[in-house]
Amino acid sequence: MSFQIPRGTQDILPGEVEKWQYIEQLARDLCRRYNYQEIRTPMFEHTELFLRGVGDTTDIVQKEMYTFEDRGGRSITLRPEGTAAVVRSFVEHKMYGQPNQPVKLYYIGPMFRYERPQAGRFRQFVQFGVEALGSNDPAIDAEVIALAMDLYQSLGLKKLKLVINSLGDVESRKAHRQALIDHFKERIGEFCADCQTRLEKNPMRILDCKKDRDHELMATAPSILDYLNESSRTYFAKVQTYLTKLGISFEVDPRLVRGLDYYNHTAFEIMSEAEGFGAITTLCGGGRYNGLVQEIGGPETPGIGFALSIERLLAALQAEGISLPLETTLGCYVVSLGEKAKEEVTVLVHALRQAGIAAEKDYQDRKVKAQLKAADRLNAQYVAILGDDELEKQVINVKNMQTGEQTEVSLASFVEYVKQALV
Template sequence: MITKQKGTMDIYGEESQKRMYVNDILRSICEKYNYSYIETPVFEASELFHRAVGDATDIVSKETYDFVDRGNRNLTLRPEGTAGVCRWYIENKLYGNQTEPVKAYYIGKMYRYDRPQLGRYRELTQFGIELIGSDDVLADLDVISLAYNTYTILGLKDVTININTLGDKESRNNYRKALIEYLIPYKEELCEDCKERIEKNPLRVLDCKIDGEKDILLNAPKTTNYLNETSLNRYNKLKEYLELLDINYKENPRLVRGLDYYDHTVFEITADVPEMGNLALGGGGRYNGLIELLDGPSVPAVGFAMGYDRTVMAMTYTGVNFDTKDGIDIYIMYVSDTEKETAALLAQDLRLNDFITETDYLNKGLKGEFKSADRLKAKYLIIINDQDLENNEVNVKDNLTKEEEKVNINNLVEYLDSHR
């Protein structure tokens, strides 16, 4: 028997209804913030992710699904969404005569060869937003407030925005030097990956999954101690804006992004989830250097990505009401072939009038159809028989009160509308 691959999911029934509910909320809030929906290819040139995400990152060095196609092209299934949006922005020269920032959002599948565990998959869904073309702190606020409000609207109340700043290029370089000087004496106490990172990309040492809670890193220098005046003023302004909007935030001086194109604002969203503890649900930041790194002009940008699967799981554990459809509106019952034709016609008419309608495809007979109607939680039953059809009528039964009434077929939609 062929089974699904490790780290993937089959999504159907109640689980798919949950995701449709979440997607509707995501689309609605993005539209209110004037973000437009974008779809980019699931696979891209491998070079895009090597340059955008970085060869030294775990994502590119250990987790990407790479392949060579029949045209001998090196391709990669996308591990994240930002790189593809930036490639689209550059390829279509959207920076030319730009009078407004480009604001895009996406919901799509990503692929990482990760170790599957609770809330972590190899085929994962990601929701993300990108605001390209503004360096104003107000743009950072736009992205953070959308992210924060999304989680609260989804029903996750104990949400915290963890924020930090890397400062501008000068501030970041000063911090980088100080961090290297601090880490070198402790080099032998770090994991093998972090030993290599000290010189190449020391900020990523602070992100280490193995050494992250060691006193060495907990006592490491803070980025905020190396900010120049411009960067500090910018960071303070962001905090003022967050307080103005009553957004619950917490400063986390160890929160960093290890890639060189990140600067200024970085943030991560966490929530206290029953049975799961304090869970990271998404994050983002400003990446003013990425467009230029990918051969575009120097264009500022800021974005956010949600761990979609983990968020849906957190909502479930929290007891969020997903407002999923409980049962169907109508179940049509019949016995003879003549009645079957009428069932097909009625089902067509009712569906076109926004009734969720089902009928019998297995010739179960009335007894089996009654069981199916109960199993599907049908609100109304339409019972067709040849005798009623002679009068152009059907029997309509309220499946809750068990009351029945004969209704003329021509008036059926109107009758059911009045009983919604």
């Protein structure tokens, strides 16, 4: 019986996984510079968390969650996104009481959604995201956006478009909500079943519908920007001022929505405009969610964050023809010739590794020529050859594979020699 990987998942093999490691390390370094600390939450949570934290009118909750009942009869869900779990942890561990505010967190880990697999979209995917909890300052909105843009640009991506919008405060959202209901209700029967359900529950979600996006009422739907009160307009203007001062280009799109009821003020997406990237151009999405902490049982606490898919990021790099500067070389490959030399080589390779040098040897009793070919395939910077004759003299021949220069080195100084040569 043969087994195959489940649909919508992938094996990331050696040769490819190095790209993931590079991106993840870059993200961690970037978060360190922005003073965001890593948080790790379980890969599954109680289902109720996502019903409250993501929203029961979303496609994620209605159609895409991997939910099951455990042996104790509890409804458990594999996490479909990162924000709800982070906020749950924030509340459960009373991080809102920490002296340093806002609390700035980031996460990297697998998420799970049952959706139709396509290019750059999987049922298990890796998400990188940040959450800043505890500040109403529009400067933190600009900082979160800057961090996301910084990651993409640090990797060399140039064909990017940042789109922002304001969803306003509660008062503004309430007025806009009624305007949307009035706009759509007479012809809501022409829309999909999901939109018909959303009309009363969350009419802003209609604007995000993929099935009905070309319906004529979409183009004439009331804009949230026309319903912003004075404080919401001022807040949005400050976010734009900060972005401008940071040198970050953006477009304002009044149709950009984050459809959950607790989202407010800033919403944003970063898109790829690379030719051939695909119909779905969004790389990253984020926004401010000032009601989410309360929804999950905590005190009134403002928050803002974003999430992005590593798979989508890799697809964008490929679309722009960008190769990552991966370190794929081996420091030293030690070749053995003779039984006694083979034993000593095992010791020497271990000593190289203890000194922090990536080293390898033969484990298949291959001839010298085959060992040298293996060293070449591994891109070894240096090859050291030890035979029984050299062992008797307590020397080893070390070859620089780039220059071809060969040097006889004493065994006692071999590790230090290679260490210095690799500096």
